[in-house]
Amino acid sequence: MTAATDTAPIAATMSPRQYRTIKALDIGGLIATIVTVLGGICWAFPLYWGVITTLKPEEDVVKPGFQPWPEHFTLDAYTHVIFGTRIGQWYVNSLVTAISVTIIVVIISALAGYSISQLKFPGRRLLWWMILASFMIPVPALIVNHFVLMSQFHLINTWLGVILPQLVYGPVTVIIYKQFFDSVPKEFREAAKIDGANEFQLFFRLYLPMNWGITTALAIITFIGAWNQFLWPFLVATEEPMFNVTVGITQVTDAFGVKYARDLGSAMLAGLPVAIVYLIFQRRVTQAIMLTAGIKG
Amino acid sequence: MGNVQLSHVSKRYGNVQVITDLSLEVEDGSFTALLGPSGCGKSTLLRMIAGLEEITAGQCFIDGAEVTDTAPAKRGVAMVFQSYALYPHLTVRQNIAFSLSIAGAKKELQNARVAEVSRMLQLDQLLDRRPAQLSGGQRQRVAIGRALVRDPQVFLFDEPLSNLDAMLRVQMRLELAKLHQDVRTTMIYVTHDQVEAMTLADKIVVLDKGRISQQGTPLELYNRPANKFVAAFIGSPAMNFLKAHVAGKQGNDVSLTLPGDRTATIASRGGNLSESEIEIGVRPEHLRLGQPGNGAAFDGEVRIVEQLGNSTLVYVDTPAGQLIVEGEGNLQVEPDEKVGVVLDAQHAHLFGSDAQVI
Numbered sequence: 177m178t179a180a181t182d183t184a185p186i187a188a189t190m191s192p193r194q195y196r197t198i199k200a201l202d203i204g205g206l207i208a209t210i211v212t213v214l215g216g217i218c219w220a221f222p223l224y225w226g227v228i229t230t231l232k233p234e235e236d237v238v239k240p241g242f243q244p245w246p247e248h249f250t251l252d253a254y255t256h257v258i259f260g261t262r263i264g265q266w267y268v269n270s271l272v273t274a275i276s277v278t279i280i281v282v283i284i285s286a287l288a289g290y291s292i293s294q295l296k297f298p299g300r301r302l303l304w305w306m307i308l309a310s311f312m313i314p315v316p317a318l319i320v321n322h323f324v325l326m327s328q329f330h331l332i333n334t335w336l337g338v339i340l341p342q343l344v345y346g347p348v349t350v351i352i353y354k355q356f357f358d359s360v361p362k363e364f365r366e367a368a369k370i371d372g373a374n375e376f377q378l379f380f381r382l383y384l385p386m387n388w389g390i391t392t393a394l395a396i397i398t399f400i401g402a403w404n405q406f407l408w409p410f411l412v413a414t415e416e417p418m419f420n421v422t423v424g425i426t427q428v429t430d431a432f433g434v435k436y437a438r439d440l441g442s443a444m445l446a447g448l449p450v451a452i453v454y455l456i457f458q459r460r461v462t463q464a465i466m467l468t469a470g471i472k473g
Numbered sequence: 474m475g476n477v478q479l480s481h482v483s484k485r486y487g488n489v490q491v492i493t494d495l496s497l498e499v500e501d502g503s504f505t506a507l508l509g510p511s512g513c514g515k516s517t518l519l520r521m522i523a524g525l526e527e528i529t530a531g532q533c534f535i536d537g538a539e540v541t542d543t544a545p546a547k548r549g550v551a552m553v554f555q556s557y558a559l560y561p562h563l564t565v566r567q568n569i570a571f572s573l574s575i576a577g578a579k580k581e582l583q584n585a586r587v588a589e590v591s592r593m594l595q596l597d598q599l600l601d602r603r604p605a606q607l608s609g610g611q612r613q614r615v616a617i618g619r620a621l622v623r624d625p626q627v628f629l630f631d632e633p634l635s636n637l638d639a640m641l642r643v644q645m646r647l648e649l650a651k652l653h654q655d656v657r658t659t660m661i662y663v664t665h666d667q668v669e670a671m672t673l674a675d676k677i678v679v680l681d682k683g684r685i686s687q688q689g690t691p692l693e694l695y696n697r698p699a700n701k702f703v704a705a706f707i708g709s710p711a712m713n714f715l716k717a718h719v720a721g722k723q724g725n726d727v728s729l730t731l732p733g734d735r736t737a738t739i740a741s742r743g744g745n746l747s748e749s750e751i752e753i754g755v756r757p758e759h760l761r762l763g764q765p766g767n768g769a770a771f772d773g774e775v776r777i778v779e780q781l782g783n784s785t786l787v788y789v790d791t792p793a794g795q796l797i798v799e800g801e802g803n804l805q806v807e808p809d810e811k812v813g814v815v816l817d818a819q820h821a822h823l824f825g826s827d828a829q830v831i
Contacts, residue, residue: 361556361558363554363555363556363558364560366523366525366545366552366558367558367560367619368560368571368575369525369544369545369546370523370524370525370545370550370551370552370572371546371571371572371575371619371623372546372572372575373546373575377575381575382560385562386560386561386562388562
């Protein structure tokens with residue numbers, strides 16, 4: 177009653193439309209939106225600047241002053257990277273290794289998660305603790321061992337050499353699978369057992385399809401991780417034809433110094449597949465990130 | 474043939490004894506209900522028959538063959554779970570055909586069996602839906618269809634109606650009874666709901682703390698309970714129990730002094746009567762309201778009246794404690810009214826201090 181009486185004189189000075197607008201205004205929401213938009217701009221600006229730079233002639237790039245929009249548009253940077261480097265080969269290398277890592281990691285993790293979650297065998301608990309403990313070991317600490325191993329197996333400068341050590345990078349996928357398989361009500365398993373299903377049928381016809389969303393999410397995030405790998409591919413591939421695209425773009429240099437447009441152009445091309453994958457599977461990627469964050473937290 | 478025999482079976486989880494030296498014979502084609510309160514071991518017993526739980530000691534036979542260590546799929550049983558356990562990623566058709574598909578049956582055979590079962594359970598129109606798109610009753614029917622398609626020797630039901638609302642439960646109860654009449658396959662049905670057990674089963678096995686308390690037809694259990702546990706568990710509202718003092722005995726007739734110092738003579742079943750204090754059990758429908766005074770077993774005061782339409786439940790405070798009296802639907806009685814409670818001695822039961830009927 178008091179509030180209505182207090183606001184009445186203010187309302188009297190406004191048109192009904194103005195009053196409705198003011199009344200409907202959510203001040204907290206407005207501030208949150210402004211902050212979010214500003215944050216978004218801050219985040220997106222370097223990306224915008226990178227793209228714009230690749231479309232400028234090199235002399236415009238180094239010209240002093242702030243030039244948010246190119247005076248002259250050119251695709252020189254891209255044509256140089258595409259036709260003047262081995263980026264096609266690097267793409268193939270990245271695709272082969274990232275897809276292989278994704279497929280193998282997902283299959284192994286799903287099987288490991290299933291066996292730890294659903295099967296009873298001696299050493300199951302020990303195996304589980306070992307997988308959990310492997311979280312504690314930073315991957316760079318293993319790099320030298322991996323290199324020595326791959327060298328002894330004569331796998332330096334091979335796809336297999338790039339792929340194999342990456343298979344142990346993600347115990348998180350095993351843990352996520354185990355958790356999801358744990359959450360499947362045991363009645364499904366029992367009903368299928370009575371129906372005559374063996375362990376493989378249980379896995380392939382029940383547990384895997386029932387957790388298909390998780391498999392998709394984990395596959396996407398594993399692919400993105402494998403595509404973005406730099407340190408290991410950089411060490412294990414010493415010859416230019418074996419480079420992954422992430423390593424290859426570091427070779428786009430010029431005898432006359434740094435060429436920003438070309439460097440950024442190659443970076444854009446390197447990041448393009450990941451961006452496309454993200455745009456297509458946005459929801460799944462978010463789900464996967466939340467899953468892994470949940471595990472790590 | 475689908476008779477089931479359990480011989481001296483026990484089940485233990487660590488130090489917890491769930492089933493103790495239990496022997497049971499389920500006849501071929503019968504509908505047997507395992508009835509008991511939560512934690513009495515009835516679901517464990519069913520799961521032991523299904524092969525989902527190991528039998529700690531004893532043997533299990535189905536159709537004369539020992540299956541104690543046989544895998545669930547090779548026992549010739551089908552089970553309907555409380556939660557239905559329908560595979561959420563498969564359609565109704567795929568759910569029903571799952572066991573055939575696992576066994577590698579040809580598509581034509583799968584389709585023919587699915588058509589047959591779905592016709593029987595009126596699922597024809599729902600075959601391409603997923604479980605999430607079905608109502609509780611429909612899911613229940615699919616679960617039964619999945620069991621039916623295997624053509625088992627024994628059906629096992631683990632509280633299959635407990636997730637349904639009251640009306641649907643009655644409807645599904647009728648459908649189950651009809652199904653049993655149609656297929657005449659042995660059915661073992663676990664429930665804590667005595668109404669389900671009484672209406673569906675031709676034999677009820679009452680379990681208490683992992684042991685068989687009594688087994689028999691529904692009316693045997695209702696009219697001649699072997700002990701206080703069965704007497705209290707079967708029947709709704711529950712049987713009234715009151716203490717009485719033994720004044721004398723002539724043949725099977727026991728003269729009793731009731732609380733409030735009135736007397737009654739109740740026939741025992743010939744059991745050993747060695748105590749002076751015993752317990753009388755009488756069902757609410759075997760008590761009736763009358764005038765206070767010597768014609769009644771107790772004088773009392775009406776506390777609560779529940780009009781149910783077809784009957785009236787009257788809670789009467791008496792010297793023997795609060796007794797429930799079940800009267801006719803149109804019984805006219807008011808709270809605080811002074812009444813007499815008349816006991817039908819022919820239908821009363823006597824229990825000794827060991828809770829066994831005398």
